[in-house]
Amino acid sequence: MSTVLTFLLFFFIIIIVTIHILLRPLSQGFIRPLLSPLCTLPGPKPFNYIWGSVKDIQSNDPGMAHLKWIKEFGNTFVFKGLFSINRLYTHDLRAVSHIISNPDTFVKAEDYKIGVSKLTGKGLIWAEGDLHKRQRRAMNPAFSTQNVKHLSNVIWDKALQLREIWLSQLDEARCATSSDNDIDSGYESASGPASKAAPSPPASVNVEGIQWITKFSFDVIGLAGFGHAFNFLQSADGEEGDELLGALQTISKSGEKMSFLSTIMLFIPIARYLPFVPEREHAAVNALSTCRRVGGELIAARKQQIAEEGEDEDEKRKDLLSHLIRANISPSVPESMKLTDENVLDQIPTFLLAGHETTATSLSWTVAELASKPAIQDKLRAEIVAAFPDDSDLEFDSHPSYDEINALPYLDGVVKEALRLYPTIQFVKRAAAHDNTVIPLSEDITLRDGSVVREVRLNKGDNIDVPIAGLQRDPKLWGEDALEFNPERWMDGRTSQIRLPGVVQNLMAFMGGAHGCIGYKFAIAEMKIFLFTLIRSFKVELERADMEIVRSSDVFITRPLVKGEFEKGNRLPLKVTAL
Numbered sequence: 001m002s003t004v005l006t007f008l009l010f011f012f013i014i015i016i017v018t019i020h021i022l023l024r025p026l027s028q029g030f031i032r033p034l035l036s037p038l039c040t041l042p043g044p045k046p047f048n049y050i051w052g053s054v055k056d057i058q059s060n061d062p063g064m065a066h067l068k069w070i071k072e073f074g075n076t077f078v079f080k081g082l083f084s085i086n087r088l089y090t091h092d093l094r095a096v097s098h099i100i101s102n103p104d105t106f107v108k109a110e111d112y113k114i115g116v117s118k119l120t121g122k123g124l125i126w127a128e129g130d131l132h133k134r135q136r137r138a139m140n141p142a143f144s145t146q147n148v149k150h151l152s153n154v155i156w157d158k159a160l161q162l163r164e165i166w167l168s169q170l171d172e173a174r175c176a177t178s179s180d181n182d183i184d185s186g187y188e189s190a191s192g193p194a195s196k197a198a199p200s201p202p203a204s205v206n207v208e209g210i211q212w213i214t215k216f217s218f219d220v221i222g223l224a225g226f227g228h229a230f231n232f233l234q235s236a237d238g239e240e241g242d243e244l245l246g247a248l249q250t251i252s253k254s255g256e257k258m259s260f261l262s263t264i265m266l267f268i269p270i271a272r273y274l275p276f277v278p279e280r281e282h283a284a285v286n287a288l289s290t291c292r293r294v295g296g297e298l299i300a301a302r303k304q305q306i307a308e309e310g311e312d313e314d315e316k317r318k319d320l321l322s323h324l325i326r327a328n329i330s331p332s333v334p335e336s337m338k339l340t341d342e343n344v345l346d347q348i349p350t351f352l353l354a355g356h357e358t359t360a361t362s363l364s365w366t367v368a369e370l371a372s373k374p375a376i377q378d379k380l381r382a383e384i385v386a387a388f389p390d391d392s393d394l395e396f397d398s399h400p401s402y403d404e405i406n407a408l409p410y411l412d413g414v415v416k417e418a419l420r421l422y423p424t425i426q427f428v429k430r431a432a433a434h435d436n437t438v439i440p441l442s443e444d445i446t447l448r449d450g451s452v453v454r455e456v457r458l459n460k461g462d463n464i465d466v467p468i469a470g471l472q473r474d475p476k477l478w479g480e481d482a483l484e485f486n487p488e489r490w491m492d493g494r495t496s497q498i499r500l501p502g503v504v505q506n507l508m509a510f511m512g513g514a515h516g517c518i519g520y521k522f523a524i525a526e527m528k529i530f531l532f533t534l535i536r537s538f539k540v541e542l543e544r545a546d547m548e549i550v551r552s553s554d555v556f557i558t559r560p561l562v563k564g565e566f567e568k569g570n571r572l573p574l575k576v577t578a579l
């Protein structure tokens with residue numbers, strides 16, 4: 001072939017590839033959505049092309065914009081997401097159950113999967129289909145009730161450790177107050193010795209709630225997940241600590257809020273070919289590779305331990321990593337069901353992040369509510385003290401059992417109410433896997449052309465938001481006090497009529513179906529043990545009576561902020577008094 005012909009052929013291939021690269025996303029991103037049957041559904045007018053209706057969502061408390069739209073358009077409607085991408089939103093419980101129980105038809109949306117893989121790699125949160133089934137089967141035993149009972153010892157150790165730290169801070173504060181009183185009284189009263197000074201008031205200290213809860217939950221997941229001691233509770237602020245911990249903190253930070261460039265790259269497929277990596281993402285990519293390297297070392301070390309000690313000795317280890325490795329080497333597990341080393345490695349950032357961020361945020365909101373509602377806090381403490389009058393039971397080696405903690409009804413109500421009113425994840429994103437996908441509804445809807453139907457049709461790739469915050473805050477389901485923190489609603493039979501299809505009855509906070517949260521029992525045990533230990537020992541208030549704790553909706557995971565002090569970032573300033 002002549003040089004000219006080779007050149008022309010090469011040139012032709014380049015043109016074809018370029019047209020394919022340019023047109024495919026154009027057709028998938030812009031043309032196909034215009035032809036989607038979703039366009040026939042009613043819904044709010046977008047703010048503009050780029051923002052769609054997202055500004056409305058962000059400027060309201062989670063779930064509230066959707067509840068407003070429901071009043072106007074009914075339970076099932078379409079709103080525009082970023083870049084005016086259609087998003088189906090349905091409050092119809094038949095539709096929600098159908099979506100979450102058919103994971104092969106309603107798959108994780110592409111942008112959600114890309115976001116998750118950047119933060120945690122291709123672990124259980126990312127996986128679908130057979131890979132998901134294999135991963136889930138390998139991990140289920142680690143999250144059985146029996147295993148969570150064993151793992152709850154780790155939670156007790158860490159909650160008691162935090163109690164000791166706060167107690168010693170209070171001791172220091174008490175010493176400082178009493179020596180001040182001594183000095184004061186020595187100066188003020190020449191008539192008597194310092195010991196006759198007025199009794200010092202009960203000592204209290206100011207602590208940053210989110211910071212301590214984060215340290216606690218990182219330490220818990222490090223040990224329960226991987227038998228790895230971060231010792232974050234003992235570390236001083238700003239201290240250069242564990243390498244894995246540092247990497248996880250960087251990843252958490254990068255997931256807090258996306259830059260405009262990252263958003264464009266996530267939602268416009270063609271933009272993913274841009275030769276830039278936003279700075280925050282760059283840090284997250286490096287951090288993820290640190291996680292994988294350290295994770296690889298943890299796996300190798302554990303395998304060697306098993307080889308040296310034998311499998312029987314290893315059976316005593318209950319952490320997730322030990323379960324995974326045991327399942328992978330067990331001759332009773334067929335080869336086709338085993339995970340690759342790569343799959344096992346992917347679970348390390350997945351579980352460290354999914355297991356700490358969500359629980360820490362839920363706990364922060366629970367403590368914020370208890371700190372601002374003393375009557376609820378007192379009632380909770382009264383229940384705990386009545387059930388376990390002897391404080392000396394709270395020792396490192398003797399504490400109430402998992403079943404005893406779960407039998408406390410008001411504690412259960414407090415935890416469920418916090419998960420209801422402050423779901424860490426406000427919705428999950430799914431997309432139709434095929435053209436002509438049908439979602440059945442329990443009630444008729446009227447399309448834009450006036451026709452009445454009892455189903456929604458979707459094309460492949462059409463987006464669905466499965467609501468969590470909206471359903472959990474809907475007055476039609478929960479009554480007129482839906483936006484109030486009221487643990488009693490879980491005790492007086494009011495919730496028995498609600499039929500939300502979550503893994504925990506009547507809660508969507510952990511989702512449901514095949515992708516429902518695998519760690520929910522562990523998360524609930526962690527929240528209950530933390531509250532039991534600390535509310536029993538301390539009175540917790542907001543640092544100043546005039547403080548108001550609020551949240552913002554423009555981030556994926558919403559943590560507490562102090563009203564009027566947003567520039568200081570997520571905070572929960574507490575005043576803690578020893579009882």
Ligand code: HEM
Pocket residue numbers: 124125126136350351354355356358359362423424425428429508509510511514515516517518519520522523
């Ligand atoms: C209060 C705490 C928690 C909340 C609110 C929560 C919430 C959720 C939600 C809503 C999902 C569904 C995501 C989706 O369908 O796209 C999920 C899945 C998941 N969660 Fe949790 N979670 C919590 C704690 C935990 C803990 C402690 C762990 C692990 C130790 C964990 C590990 C996971 C994993 C691995 C998945 C993916 C499950 C799958 O797709 O099979 N979560 N979680």
